[in-house]
Amino acid sequence: MKIVIIGCGAAGIVASHVIKKINPDADVTIIGREKSIFIRCSAPYALAGIDSLGKCEKPAAMVTGTGARLVHDEAVAVDVKSSAVKTKSKSFDYDSLIFATGARPFLLPIGGIGLKNVFTLRTADDAKKMSKALKGSHDVVIIGGGMIGVETASLLSDRFRVTIVEMLPSLFPLSYDKEYSKQVEYLLSKNGVKVLLGKPVAKLTGDKKVNAVHVARRKIKADVVLVAAGIRAETDLAKRSGIKTGKFGIETDKHMKTNIKGVYAVGDCAQTFSMLTGKPVQSGLVTTAVVQAKVAGMNVTGMDATFDGVLNSSVTQIFDRSLGRVGLTEEQARLEKIKYKVGTSETLDKYDTQPGAKPLKTKLIFDHGGMVIGAQVIGSGHIVSGIINMISFAIQRKSTVKGLLKLKYAAHPELTPLPFADPVVLACEAVD
Amino acid sequence: MKIVIIGCGAAGIVASHVIKKINPDADVTIIGREKSIFIRCSAPYALAGIDSLGKCEKPAAMVTGTGARLVHDEAVAVDVKSSAVKTKSKSFDYDSLIFATGARPFLLPIGGIGLKNVFTLRTADDAKKMSKALKGSHDVVIIGGGMIGVETASLLSDRFRVTIVEMLPSLFPLSYDKEYSKQVEYLLSKNGVKVLLGKPVAKLTGDKKVNAVHVARRKIKADVVLVAAGIRAETDLAKRSGIKTGKFGIETDKHMKTNIKGVYAVGDCAQTFSMLTGKPVQSGLVTTAVVQAKVAGMNVTGMDATFDGVLNSSVTQIFDRSLGRVGLTEEQARLEKIKYKVGTSETLDKYDTQPGAKPLKTKLIFDHGGMVIGAQVIGSGHIVSGIINMISFAIQRKSTVKGLLKLKYAAHPELTPLPFADPVVLACEAVD
Numbered sequence: 008m009k010i011v012i013i014g015c016g017a018a019g020i021v022a023s024h025v026i027k028k029i030n031p032d033a034d035v036t037i038i039g040r041e042k043s044i045f046i047r048c049s050a051p052y053a054l055a056g057i058d059s060l061g062k063c064e065k066p067a068a069m070v071t072g073t074g075a076r077l078v079h080d081e082a083v084a085v086d087v088k089s090s091a092v093k094t095k096s097k098s099f100d101y102d103s104l105i106f107a108t109g110a111r112p113f114l115l116p117i118g119g120i121g122l123k124n125v126f127t128l129r130t131a132d133d134a135k136k137m138s139k140a141l142k143g144s145h146d147v148v149i150i151g152g153g154m155i156g157v158e159t160a161s162l163l164s165d166r167f168r169v170t171i172v173e174m175l176p177s178l179f180p181l182s183y184d185k186e187y188s189k190q191v192e193y194l195l196s197k198n199g200v201k202v203l204l205g206k207p208v209a210k211l212t213g214d215k216k217v218n219a220v221h222v223a224r225r226k227i228k229a230d231v232v233l234v235a236a237g238i239r240a241e242t243d244l245a246k247r248s249g250i251k252t253g254k255f256g257i258e259t260d261k262h263m264k265t266n267i268k269g270v271y272a273v274g275d276c277a278q279t280f281s282m283l284t285g286k287p288v289q290s291g292l293v294t295t296a297v298v299q300a301k302v303a304g305m306n307v308t309g310m311d312a313t314f315d316g317v318l319n320s321s322v323t324q325i326f327d328r329s330l331g332r333v334g335l336t337e338e339q340a341r342l343e344k345i346k347y348k349v350g351t352s353e354t355l356d357k358y359d360t361q362p363g364a365k366p367l368k369t370k371l372i373f374d375h376g377g378m379v380i381g382a383q384v385i386g387s388g389h390i391v392s393g394i395i396n397m398i399s400f401a402i403q404r405k406s407t408v409k410g411l412l413k414l415k416y417a418a419h420p421e422l423t424p425l426p427f428a429d430p431v432v433l434a435c436e437a438v439d
Numbered sequence: 440m441k442i443v444i445i446g447c448g449a450a451g452i453v454a455s456h457v458i459k460k461i462n463p464d465a466d467v468t469i470i471g472r473e474k475s476i477f478i479r480c481s482a483p484y485a486l487a488g489i490d491s492l493g494k495c496e497k498p499a500a501m502v503t504g505t506g507a508r509l510v511h512d513e514a515v516a517v518d519v520k521s522s523a524v525k526t527k528s529k530s531f532d533y534d535s536l537i538f539a540t541g542a543r544p545f546l547l548p549i550g551g552i553g554l555k556n557v558f559t560l561r562t563a564d565d566a567k568k569m570s571k572a573l574k575g576s577h578d579v580v581i582i583g584g585g586m587i588g589v590e591t592a593s594l595l596s597d598r599f600r601v602t603i604v605e606m607l608p609s610l611f612p613l614s615y616d617k618e619y620s621k622q623v624e625y626l627l628s629k630n631g632v633k634v635l636l637g638k639p640v641a642k643l644t645g646d647k648k649v650n651a652v653h654v655a656r657r658k659i660k661a662d663v664v665l666v667a668a669g670i671r672a673e674t675d676l677a678k679r680s681g682i683k684t685g686k687f688g689i690e691t692d693k694h695m696k697t698n699i700k701g702v703y704a705v706g707d708c709a710q711t712f713s714m715l716t717g718k719p720v721q722s723g724l725v726t727t728a729v730v731q732a733k734v735a736g737m738n739v740t741g742m743d744a745t746f747d748g749v750l751n752s753s754v755t756q757i758f759d760r761s762l763g764r765v766g767l768t769e770e771q772a773r774l775e776k777i778k779y780k781v782g783t784s785e786t787l788d789k790y791d792t793q794p795g796a797k798p799l800k801t802k803l804i805f806d807h808g809g810m811v812i813g814a815q816v817i818g819s820g821h822i823v824s825g826i827i828n829m830i831s832f833a834i835q836r837k838s839t840v841k842g843l844l845k846l847k848y849a850a851h852p853e854l855t856p857l858p859f860a861d862p863v864v865l866a867c868e869a870v871d
Contacts, residue, residue: 426725
């Protein structure tokens with residue numbers, strides 16, 4: 008069984024692992040143009056000097072350790088009729104082909120975007136170059152108020168003057184409702200980060216090197232600019248090969264199969280769909296890539312696995328606070344014309360008897376029938392990921408307010424809120 | 440509607456809150472012999488000087504704030520025929536009566552148990568007296584290797600020479616399997632706590648004040664002794680009143696009703712049952728008391744609520760590690776003659792790129808049909824409570840390996856394990 012995987016990010020690597028685990032004899036080749044295996048989520052921490060860039064780059068053994076072959080090259084053509092992938096120098100036959108080509112950062116079509124010291128943050132190279140440019144810099148402008156932009160701003164703000172520019176009227180415009188994004192705005196401002204909302208960047212200017220970002224009539228000083236304005240699925244090769252693509256990437260069915268027999272697509276290059284609405288969406292999350300890669304890997308080896316859509320569960324850290332979200336926001340529910348109910352709670356992450364107890368704010372969203380369809384949480388540390396994972400599972404299990412009210416949670420002075428203040432149960436009790 | 444509640448612990452207070460919330464006009468009286476409202480779980484932290492005892496005692500307004508009446512007195516008789524509770528000085532008629540009399544620490548029937556400086560740790564008074572005795576003391580012996588004993592040992596060990604004596608052959612004999620309790624033993628030893636297992640205490644000796652604990656042929660120096668050898672439901676008054684009791688406390692049905700019409704029992708005084716085996720068990724957890732109190736409170740007001748048993752979800756902190764458990768252990772499954780399967784995982788609580796990532800070990804237990812029936816986790820901080828709560832919910836929802844494998848978890852360098860190393864999913868993948 009010959010399997011070729013194009014792309015050596017999380018999706019490609021996990022697919023190779025699953026295939027070799029199920030069938031150690033499978034002949035697996037990963038073609039990766041990336042120079043190294045990069046733990047991308049850690050890039051903001053590397054920029055801030057918290058993680059070493061070295062630790063974020065993993066050895067090739069992460070792929071080859073299972074017996075898969077790693078080819079550092081770029082796939083330039085796929086002949087789906089003869090089932091072969093061509094790189095610049097070679098050709099690889101396949102029985103099954105997995106596209107895991109990822110995505111590329113969206114570069115705004117504005118003047119000056121090609122100036123020096125304008126970066127995106129996706130590859131190890133990006134991180135290294137930006138790290139170098141930050142040395143001796145003072146003013147950093149981040150274009151894009153999503154996860155990467157806000158996280159990077161919070162991590163760089165103690166060493167640089169940082170400004171975030173977001174075209175839409177709120178931070179995290181696609182993932183959190185306003186009362187949560189307002190809190191993030193407040194956190195950023197309190198820590199000296201300037202936040203400009205609702206205004207697009209007009210242009211970047213500078214003499215070879217960027218020195219200013221122009222937003223409406225303002226000119227913001229910039230030694231370094233990070234463009235974190237979303238990603239676009241890397242679909243060029245697929246399109247050229249006759250593989251069908253949609254608005255958000257390569258089209259697949261629930262088995263992660265494309266329109267061409269024997270060809271799969273997983274991770275950021277693949278369009279996915281919402282588990283809740285069934286509609287096509289972009290995920291862009293590594294956790295989606297991992298699960299899709301497992302599904303494709305299993306199917307390639309002859310098993311029958313399906314992917315049932317995304318809830319886009321995610322967590323992020325901003326200064327000493329963590330935020331998490333899953334499913335639909337109120338705004339999204341409104342757009343989907345879903346009649347919804349909301350329950351909120353405010354409690355502490357420890358008993359109020361303990362030193363260091365911090366506020367924990369939770370919002371649960373339910374559909375008209377009482378089924379939970381979304382959650383947003385702001386707190387500190389791991390408690391937020393715990394709640395988000397639990398609500399993810401509750402959504403997957405089609406749980407209702409009544410079911411969640413019965414949650415048999417644990418209580419401990421240092422490790423949970425007070426015994427009568429579980430954030431999920433309190434939010435359920437408060438449903439309007 | 441006249442409601443009398445006997446007992447002013449978590450069970451009694453929550454019952455009063457629920458009743459007053461549903462029916463603000465209800466005439467609610469709580470008879471409490473306790474001098475104060477005490478957050479008992481925090482007592483070990485108060486002994487260690489981490490929490491102030493003052494913070495662990497809550498004002499009477501916690502009860503009276505809703506309009507309920509708080510009577511500091513002891514209920515000495517219940518006349519179920521005339522529906523009246525008698526205290527030493529007064530009589531209170533009721534339409535509904537809720538027993539929330541709690542439990543008392545089990546005092547070993549051994550010589551010297553009445554000596555000075557031998558304590559239990561249940562009430563604010565207990566904590567105050569023991570706190571006082573600890574001043575100037577050096578050697579502390581804790582009898583009982585359960586949650587309270589081990590937690591107190593870990594919290595006192597930096598100021599005292601601490602020894603734990605447990606009669607059974609392992610710590611946490613009723614809640615964790617050996618590979619977990621062994622880790623706790625190791626943690627205690629590493630931090631200078633002596634652990635004696637498998638030997639009962641023969642007697643305590645001293646001249647008025649305890650000075651030694653005798654275990655087999657050993658004599659352990661002791662300035663202070665804490666007896667944390669379990670609790671017994673406080674059922675004397677109930678028994679005297681003709682209310683039926685079982686091995687573990689007052690017998691109730693799923694509505695928390697006793698055998699006497701209009702009389703309920705909730706919390707530590709009530710015998711409960713395992714959600715998984717249906718058999719009578721002791722819970723002793725405040726979280727059980729809270730949920731039972733809500734059920735009784737709702738039923739008293741004319742609603743129809745039921746309690747569906749316990750999973751005894753709990754978490755604890757020992758030095759810088761947290762432990763959590765829910766459902767059945769392997770040992771309990773064996774005793775119940777349940778054919779079970781196990782899946783374990785070892786990962787980190789952050790990405791391996793982050794400084795301060797700590798090990799996280801998870802065990803999931805499934806029945807023969809693949810339904811999850813238990814979990815044990817050791818890690819640090821809130822991540823453990825998050826996993827335990829999620830698995831509690833999964834057990835309640837009768838989830839299987841297959842369902843949990845599909846968990847749509849979140850990933851973040853600082854807030855979760857690596858994206859392909861979710862502890863629950865990894866453990867599911869490892870099921871034998």
